Amino acid sequence: MAVTARRECTHARTYLMCPPEYFAVEYAINPWMNPDQPVDVQLALTQWRRLGEVYRSLGHTVRTIAPEPGLPDMVFAANGATVIDGKVLSAQFTYPERQPESAAYLAWFRQQGYAQIVESAVTNEGEGDLVFAGRAILAGHGFRSDEAVRDELTALYGLPVISLRLTDPRFYHLDTALVVLDDDTAAYYPAAFDDASKAALASHFTELVEVKDEDAEVLGLNAISDGHNVVLPEQATGFIGQLAAAGFNPVTVDLSELLKAGGGPKCCTLELR
Numbered sequence: 001m002a003v004t005a006r007r008e009c010t011h012a013r014t015y016l017m018c019p020p021e022y023f024a025v026e027y028a029i030n031p032w033m034n035p036d037q038p039v040d041v042q043l044a045l046t047q048w049r050r051l052g053e054v055y056r057s058l059g060h061t062v063r064t065i066a067p068e069p070g071l072p073d074m075v076f077a078a079n080g081a082t083v084i085d086g087k088v089l090s091a092q093f094t095y096p097e098r099q100p101e102s103a104a105y106l107a108w109f110r111q112q113g114y115a116q117i118v119e120s121a122v123t124n125e126g127e128g129d130l131v132f133a134g135r136a137i138l139a140g141h142g143f144r145s146d147e148a149v150r151d152e153l154t155a156l157y158g159l160p161v162i163s164l165r166l167t168d169p170r171f172y173h174l175d176t177a178l179v180v181l182d183d184d185t186a187a188y189y190p191a192a193f194d195d196a197s198k199a200a201l202a203s204h205f206t207e208l209v210e211v212k213d214e215d216a217e218v219l220g221l222n223a224i225s226d227g228h229n230v231v232l233p234e235q236a237t238g239f240i241g242q243l244a245a246a247g248f249n250p251v252t253v254d255l256s257e258l259l260k261a262g263g264g265p266k267c268c269t270l271e272l273r
């Protein structure tokens, strides 16, 4: 198979991350979480630091937000807000265990002097479900975010919103079942979506990579693309090959400790656009 040359010029990105100092699995709000299974916080920190080093080695900037005790899932910065064009839409978490994270992230954006911050009135888990795709925003719903967030997204960002219904509880956030690789290309796990959503994806993207069960089941799609380099879990061996065949550069990391909470590299990362 011929390797497609990617013309996309990768520009340097800025990512917000939150160190897993208070990481734990103390409650179960997704099928990956088992409070009886021990987690190694030191290992989580080591794996998380490595992810930051990988971003820096690719030329990106990493900024950090201070973690707060009692918020073990705050490491999953993707859920903290939505940021497009410097405009911030706050998150409103479904489960009480995570609700205080919204204010913690909002305070960070205020301190940093972001001028346009909108406090959402609708349940939404930030970029876990709201995924920027260049000419549109993909909005996952079914488990965590309310479909009604569409109106706030349209008002704030002026972009079309494509609502996608998630159907498999293991893939409870859109970023566990789909990754936008560039404006025209995405990879996804078809079994995690209803038929109308699969059709909507097929009509939006010119190229859709279908990921196999075994790669989806290690959260292989919880990946970050800069248009050329794709940072993804090393366990997703089949998807690594698919990315290379499609002309992308797969860069692997191991976040096995964070997977115990149902998270991967993308969950730990909020792009500051």
Ligand code: ARG
Pocket: 029, 030, 033, 073, 076, 078, 079, 098, 127, 128, 129, 173, 175, 176, 261, 262, 263, 264, 266, 267, 268
């Ligand atoms: N334990 C967290 C939760 O269930 C994991 C969040 C993962 N974040 C993400 N962007 N998919 O809410």
